[in-house]
Amino acid sequence: MPSTRVLTVICAVLSYFTLVSSLGTSCSTPLGSGTAAPTDPFWLQNIKHQGTSAFNPDPSTYQVFRNVMDFGATGDGVTDDTAAINNAISSGNRCGEGTCPSSTLTPAVIYFPSGTYVVSSPLIAYYYSQLIGDARNPPTLLASPSFVGMAVIDADPYLPNGGGAQWYTNQNNFFRSVRNFVIDVRQVAATNDQGTGIHWQVAQGTSLMNIVFEMSAASDTAHQGIWMENGSGGFMGDLVFNGGKFGIWGGNQQFTVRNITVNGAQTAVFGLWNWGWTFQGVTINDCQVGFDLTTGGLTNADQKPFIDAVVSNTPIFVRTSQASNGQLGGSLVINNAQLTNVPTAVGVVGGATVLAGGTTTIASWGQGNVYTGTNGAGTFTQGNIPAPNKASVLLDSSGHIFGKTHPQYADYAVSQFVSVKDNGAKGDGHTDDTAALNAVFAQFSGCKIIFFDAGTYIVTSTLQIPAGTQMVGGLVFGASGSQGILEITDIIFSTVGPAPGAIVVEWNVQQPAGQNGGAGAWDTHIRLGGAAGTDLETAQCPSSGSGGTTNCFAAFLALWLTPGSTAYLEGKLAFYLVWLADHDLDGDGVSQLEIFSGRGILSQSTGPVWMIGTGLAQTETPYYQPNPAVPSPFSVNSAFQDPTVFSGGSAWAFHVASSTGIILFGAGFYSFYESFSQDCLDAATCQSQIMTVDSASSINVYSLSTVGTTFQVSLNNNGIVNQAGDVDGFASTITSWVP
DSSP states (O other): OOOOOOEEEEEESSEEEEEEGGGSOOOSSOTTSSBOOTTOOOHHHHSOOOOOOTTSSSTTTOOOEEEGGGGTOOOEEEEEOHHHHHHHHHTTTOSOTTSOSOOSSOOEEEEEOSSEEEESSOEEOOTTEEEEEOSSSOOEEEEOTTOOSSOSEESSOBOTTOTTOBSSOGGGOOOEEEEEEEEEOTTSOTTSSOOEEEEOOOOSSEEEEEEEEEOOOOTTOOOEEEEEOSOOOOEEEEEEEESSSEEEEEEEEEEEEEEEEEESOSEEEEEEEEEEEEEEEEEEESOSEEEEEOOSSSTTOOEEEEEEEEEESOSEEEEESSEETTEEOSEEEEEEEEEEEEEEEEEETTSOEEEEEEEEEEEEEEEEEEEETTOOSOEEEEEEOOOOOOOGGGBOTTSSBOOOOOOOOTTBOGGGEEESGGGTOOOEEEEEOHHHHHHHHHHHTTTSEEEEOSEEEEESSOEEESSOOOOSSSEEESOTTOBSEEEEEEEEEEEESOOTTOEEEEEOOBOOTTOTTSEEEEEEEEEESSSTTSSOSTTTSBTTSTTTTGGGEEESEEEEEOTTOOEEEESBOGGGSEEEOSBOSSTTSOOBBOOEESOSEEEOOOSOEEEESOGGGEEEOOTTTTSSOTTTTSOOOGGGTOOSOOBTTBOOSEEEOSOOSEEEEEEEEEOOOBTTBOTTTTTTOSEEEOEEEOTTOOEEEEEEEEESEEEEEEETTEEEEEGGGGEETTEEEEEEEEO
């Protein structure tokens, strides 16, 4: 067990825990007895707001929480509220306008009470913004008939001087969330190329949730719900699209979508390009085409798994827009798709049918290169592929993979929340808050929803939540063997370096019997270095290596799911569930770093574990490797089941040993650099191997894309699938592999 004393930072824009059931203390008034009255607003509206940005140049005056009505918005459905809302978002010298690539110093929660807000031009979502509507009665953003602009909400505006320049670099456009809205563009002329709900060109640490998009149902409409031309993100879920030309028009490196419904659109989802886009729990009703995919060529690579789709009265479920060498382009996986009156399940432009539809269920179908065992020669397949053996504990009552919506506690009254700042914690980035936070958890776990006001909370010894196995440094969720409800939302865990012994989060909690997802985290990240206050920035740890190793240790282990635990982890995350910073978010926002963490996620759980849109299935191996060569500057630690074999001094993105029942849908394992140089990319020699499974394990892998790596899959540390046969645009893609 590591023994180095560390400082752990809990950073919160908006965050709240709930710990109840057997994890909590006995309460005279248990949680749940104080539900909100029918006329009460969402608790977030009236709770005391005392959040701060600890490292802002003026934290005492910088305003984190902003209610748009305090800035003059009316929400009366008549007044143009555009200027007032944009003022609420932008005030405080925030990071934007093309002059600031990124910053953690100016976070903001922009809150919209229930109402109808008329807008005539885009609402610009600045960097590190959460736009949150009343979850009890979501407000409507109503685009006026005179609306002009790219979208009702724009997360990355184009600069007016032309040339394609934007406010932010698309693949570094982090930390965004929009939730609890109705976005209505039906008053915008349907044929004038206006009428987009959200321009969502974003990257990691981003989410859209609980949004309804209302669009014209006219046959000549140009309306679309979400437009995304580029980026490297993110997660979206619990969305409904009504009408429109497109529900989603998207191109992005990788994305995860869970629980969306598209009704009456011409095309539910148009996919321009991606390296990996996973759709789980998609319902499509009365559209013309479900998924219309552009495939083939360097910029139009396409890798999409569709899991648990329900499609009705739609002529075509999946259509590709371009054939490739006489065969269907791109890689597809369809797992458990229930079709009702869908004549063509998979087809190509021009009307050719690859897979007939009808009223039927597609159990497990794929298109692309399929591999089994040690056979390094994939078979191009357009047909049935090996089906995963899904343990019943992973499924809901309908037989779909279980999913759980981000908790927002909309039915609770304000009286059911307790603020850590009201109970002695400072969150100022300097004060040791360990004792105050431990006291809060000891007193209120299971009795109140514990609210972390925005801030940076320093912890200098184990934070027991509520009390658990002792270790020096880090946070422990539940004692070993504990069982009960644990929910964590909207929080960032980090370290103040150097911290070579830090286990940042130890997760011991097991969900209550019969309550899938009872122990979980949503929109929660572990961010190591690269931000103000971490002492792991350009000044300490530049990519030149001049900082050395001793001063640039970020952590021993980021997240440890111990053997008795269960976990439901959702939100993107991508590699942002656990991010060892490759560049500095503050300062110039682009300078590369050389910092070290021994391990990312170690899961020893016997299950169930759900990781939806999370870092386990999308990784970037260290840019500095193989200098120093892995495992240096750490050493192999058998107590944590570290691998003992490494290929060419490079880290494993995914290492599976003595494990069973693993199903991997939509993975991206990338090696972009060798000693901070990208000369290795074209030949895919940045590292030799990246993923290994031992022969004692069972796993189903679907839709795996790799970059810069010679062997995509290794068995017992021996490369078996060479990427050369799977080139699919920029990445190389395996449609299916089972050992």
